[in-house]
Every structure is written in structure tokens, then in C-alpha cells.
Amino acid sequence: MIFRWSIWGTHKKQNAELLKYSILTFKHHFGNEHDYVVCTDDKNLIDRIIGDLASIIDFNQSIKSIYNIESKATWKKWCPRVRLDINQTEIYIDSDVFLLKYPSEIENLIAEPKIKYAIMDEFFGQPWQHGAMKKKATGETPFVNAGLFIQKEGCDISTDLEREFTWWNENIPFSEQTHHDEQGALAIALTPHLVTGELSVLPKDKYMLIGPNENKDIENIESITLFHAVYPEHPAFYKFKFHLNRILNF
Secondary structure (H helix, E strand, O other): EEEEEEEEEHHHOOOOOOOHHHHHHHHHOOOOOOOEEEEOOHHHHHHHHHOOOEEEEEEEOOOOOOOOOOOOOOHHHOOOOOOOOOOEEEEEEOOOOEEEOOOOHHHHHHHOOOOOOOEEEEEOOHHHHHHHHHOOOOOOOEEEEEEEEEEEOOOOOOHHHHHHHHHHHHOHHHHOOOOOHHHHHHHHHHHHHHHOOOEEEEOOEEEEEEEOOOOOOOOOOOOOOOOOOOOOEEEEEEEEHHHHHHHHHO
């Protein structure tokens, strides 16, 4: 399997500690036999921060990606390309997502032949979670969180996502862009697969968003498999850092 992260822009130094912990938690539970990759616009900086925890791709030195654009949305997470290796199951992970225990649900869905993709659920489904792409969403479009997204071996969302990116690029002016546009585009690209039963949405009580507006009163994460310490200030990371340290034997 491939586990991949992205980090770029002005928040690199601020989020570097989170990125390091995120990688460490996945390596702790999955071991060293898989590929761990960080895609970035500053290879030298990230190399100094994470060392040999993961291989590093400088997407500014790769073939120009259509997603390597300046916008309010998080399109750069897909640089240098949406699929690094279609011959492996590939798991995209935000730098503020942390694995607390071995994810048996993910193991089971990878073994399920009909499932092609898996993704986190949203806290409460609301139109703003699709960003400006709510203009194109339908009643079937799921409210999902793109902090963790899985493409199984042989499956590739690249063409469907590029179609939605192209629509966004042609129809959403900069003044209407939001941080959630890429998530909304991914949700729309995945809609047909949800309808056909090929998309698995992970249970939100075990794969949890925690932030100022999401599960903000939670104090005990012993029963949680994974949590996303959501943007902008990631308070859940600092609140539960002691728990991560205990898992990692720090």
C-alpha cells in the first residue's frame, strides 16, 4: 500500500509537527513494509523535519500538474497526480489526521471486492461542506470529509475528479472560491460510486472529526480508531497529543 500526505504553502512550518505525528501513527500500526510518501513544494524543508520517515516528492520539480494552482481551495493536495501507482491501494491522509488503533474497517473494505473507494463521513451534512461546488451537487451527493480517502488497487478517481476540477475552473471565479471546493468536487466525483455501492463511508463514531464545531466536548478518545483535528487551529491535536505520545511511546 501507499500512504501519502501533502503539505505546501505558508502553513508548512506550522503544520510540520502534525504531519510528523500523522506519519508516525500510521507507521506504528501498519509497519515499515508499505510506501510512505509526502508531496510538497519544499523538499528541503520537509526533509529536515521528517527525515527518513517517508520519501518526498517535490511537485514543483515534477511534470506540471493541473492541480498545481493558486486558489482558496486545496487542489494542490493532488500534486503531482491523483494516483501515484494504480497497482497499489493508495491512502491519502491530511497532515492533521491521526491513527489511534489498527483500522479493521479499512482492512475489511479492502478485502471486499465490490468496494472501490472509501472516505470519512462529515460531522453534519451541510451545503457549505461542498464549498462552491454546492452549485453542481445533487441530492445524491454525499457529505464526506476528504481528510482520509482510499483508492483500492486497480481503481482510479483521476478522470472523474479532473472533470469536476475543469467545471470548477471554468465556472467558479476567485471571489467565490472556498477552502472546501476540492472536497465538494471529490464528493461529486464519488457520487456514482456511492449509488452503485462501490464507495464505503467510514463510520463517524470511529473515524471522527474533532474541532471547535465538531465533537468539541469529547474528552475520551479510547474508543476512536482515527481522528481528524480539523482546520484552522487544530486544537484537538494539542488536546490529545499526550494520547498520541502514549501510543508512540514518547
